[in-house]
Amino acid sequence: MVASAVTQDAFVEFDRVQKSYDGETLVVKDLNLSMARGEFLTMLGPSGSGKTTCLMMLAGFETATHGEIRLEGREINNIPPHKRDIGMVFQNYALFPHMTVSENLSFPLEVRKMGKSEREEKVKRALDMVQMGEFGDRRPAQLSGGQQQRIALSRALVFDPTLVLMDEPLGALDKQLREHMQYEIKHLHENLGITVVYVTHDQSEALTMSDRVAVFNDGKIQQLAPPDQLYERPDNSFVAQFIGENNKLTGKVLNRAGDAVLVELPDGKTCEALAVNCGEPGSETLISIRPERVDVTEAAGPNTAQAKVLELIYLGDHIRCRMNVHGNDAFIVKVPNSAGHKHLIVGEDTMVTWATEDARALNPL
Template identity: 55%
Template sequence: MMSSQAFISFSGVSKSYDGIHAVVEELDLDVARGEFLSLLGPSGSGKTTTLMMLAGFESPTDGTILLDGKRLNDTPPHRRDIGMVFQNYALFPHMTIAQNVAFPLSVRKLSRSEQKVRVQRALDMVELGHLAARHPAQLSGGQQQRVALARALVFEPRVVLMDEPLGALDKRLRETMQYEIMRLHRELGLTIVYVTHDQSEALTMSDRVAVFSDGRIQQVAAPTELYENAQNAFVANFVGENNDLCGHVSAIEGEWATLMLAGGTAIRGRCGSGLAVGEAAMLALRPERAALTGASDAGSADVRNVLAATVRELVYCGDHHRVHLALADGERLIVKVPNTQRQDLPLLGAATCVVWRGDDCKVLAVPPVRRPAASPGRSVSASSSTISPPVTGVTRV
């Protein structure tokens, strides 16, 4: 449902190319005016299709898309007043930079004098006014992306859509462009819908992030809420880095749940939705929230969870060390240890204890897995489980 303050609204929107399989399914999503919203998810999750439906390059099979209260479903792309930035820049190689940026204005039949003023203003915004006479081949990748951004902004659109615009840039340049886009968003008050599969990028740039999987939104929230309070196992594993310890729920007490691991050890964490005693679940724990300590120090009053472990691998990562641990029951765990002079690292093969607070982790239900129907003449074992726990250890995407 659209809220009274929604600037963009998807209501019951679905998209299917074959009439059978939905690429996007029953999407309800509101975007506020001036908001920076990122659509985050793996390939095939429906995020780009959602963006293309908003741009007008795809039509929804069902549902309604509204912009500022007006229905967009049947409005052609060039009449939606939406700017678009693509990953491959999509610049005309035979045109100068100024001509590329002026193209949307010429399509809208603005006068040459007005075009000149707007083009100069747009290029100055991205600090490329001095390169107006060059051609795209004479610019670096980052400069070309700035030109694409200027072209999307030059006609002063109500919304700017970005489809993985920084994916082709190297790490340093990508980070520079992230701050450039954030600056323009802040200074111009733009409404931006941004598609990415890079969760770090989404957390850095966005006011809110919508996490997609299998054509549906799994969670939409501010970056801090998304990282600290994932609603389900998919979000916990996809956003950031996560240790997932699998077991069965042995008790639920108010806001707390106890998870019994395969080896018989009980650990506690904040209680996620949909949990039931006796059902399979996983405990989500960020590697930076755990610490290593000796057995004699593991009984502190503020520590709720203590597990014995053996150091299997030490990896130097500059600002921190990654300590790979093996638990007694075969589970694997990673702890990030800050690189400080006062931090002593354990030796490879040494016994240690990993400790963390109960409110730094969360017990989440394990989603059911759809299994293929049995072929004719073949029976399905009555003991076949409909619940399949995720792969243990750290999930990093």
């Protein structure tokens, strides 16, 4: 699956959208994407993958070279940003330093010619929404980074927009505060029923917050799916490597039987895997296996392999073990830190195994 088809009742639609800055190189390539009202969709990908360009085209700060962008069924390609009824939250907050918090929130309401009493009521409600009701008289410089981001968020919500766009909004915050704000934004989304398009390069952020995630690379959506499906069932090697930690074994397809494929590995051994995105016998493939799907055990099976323990890292709830498996020194196994699991020692030989359905045969990188 590359992207969902454009549908009649979609809230936001990208229909065959392309973007080029120089007239030659396409930054966004033939994008078709639909999202429903009230959905939280994250555009995830490395720098230069096209995700921020898509957000800027939706906001109206960039113009599509080709194709249509629609909001509630209405084409918005030529509508200026301030008439699109879209709230924006940026990484750098973009607050006016010479205005108080209340004045910052009141500004988009003044632009919309709203009366004073209505403005005051909406500003109070928006500040209370992010637990900042007592900070209305302060200026941005008197607030911490987390407080400024809350104000930027409330300013984006104050005029009840039909859509809220967020461009790396938590990138400037420290890890603990960033994680806290992830849950706050997700709860606001759920409580208010707002539609959110969120851009990030942080995969854990995308998995935590989203209803669906569009994984971008090279100007295209590689996979569009709910977080659990992206992680458990990646469509190709890029998604498997970009989302979460992943073990990869390269090899050659020997034969296929139904949904399973037998792959010959560089050390001459074989591995049975789920045929997801691989070619016919004789073609190269990459097998993707999640570290938590591998068991340290002496039990025999189609995918039992000898392993040498190279490194152990204690991480509280689990031990991260780096092993040599089928000649791969970077093979990771996550062993739960609980009773009943084998105590491993660096340098020792052991056995590991995994189920056929947990090994996905994908396209070679």
